[in-house]
Amino acid sequence: MSEGFFISKLEWLIGWGRKYSLWPLPFGTACCAIEFMSSVSSHYDISRFGAEVVRFSPRQADLMIVAGTITYKQVPVLKRIYAQMPEPKWVIVMGNCACSGGIFDTYSTHQGVDMEIPVDVYVTGCPPRPEALIDAIVKVQEMAQRGEWHGSRKRQKAG
Numbered sequence: 001m002s003e004g005f006f007i008s009k010l011e012w013l014i015g016w017g018r019k020y021s022l023w024p025l026p027f028g029t030a031c032c033a034i035e036f037m038s039s040v041s042s043h044y045d046i047s048r049f050g051a052e053v054v055r056f057s058p059r060q061a062d063l064m065i066v067a068g069t070i071t072y073k074q075v076p077v078l079k080r081i082y083a084q085m086p087e088p089k090w091v092i093v094m095g096n097c098a099c100s101g102g103i104f105d106t107y108s109t110h111q112g113v114d115m116e117i118p119v120d121v122y123v124t125g126c127p128p129r130p131e132a133l134i135d136a137i138v139k140v141q142e143m144a145q146r147g148e149w150h151g152s153r154k155r156q157k158a159g
């Protein structure tokens, strides 16, 4: 068998391992964070997807979940925490506020997290239901299996 066969199999195996061991870091600021708590609790049980190890240290997390209203004052903290996460890393924005400011078109409310950090999956709703967040986690799992993430240098270079 060729060397390429083993390399592609190894890449698949690494992707499979990442897919079932996502460690979420919640950047929860408002009511959507309550819905996130519901998603990790026993009724919805995201441990079925290997994503139950919630971490509040960015160095131990590879999936940031931004849940809630983001103000301009919070942006430097958000960017710093994202920068501290090791690659590969994924970002889910949960709720209309994090996606686009939602109903808060005000002087202090940021109008979309993707203007500051790369976002992989958007979950709209006010708040989105836990099933919608689980669907987003499954999408991230598929990206992890393929070795893709929007913050990757390769993608950033491609523009």
Ligand code: SF4
Pocket: 030, 031, 032, 033, 067, 068, 069, 094, 095, 096, 097, 098, 102, 125, 126, 127, 128
């Ligand atoms: S989208 Fe709705 S539920 Fe979520 S943080 Fe904004 S106002 Fe709260």
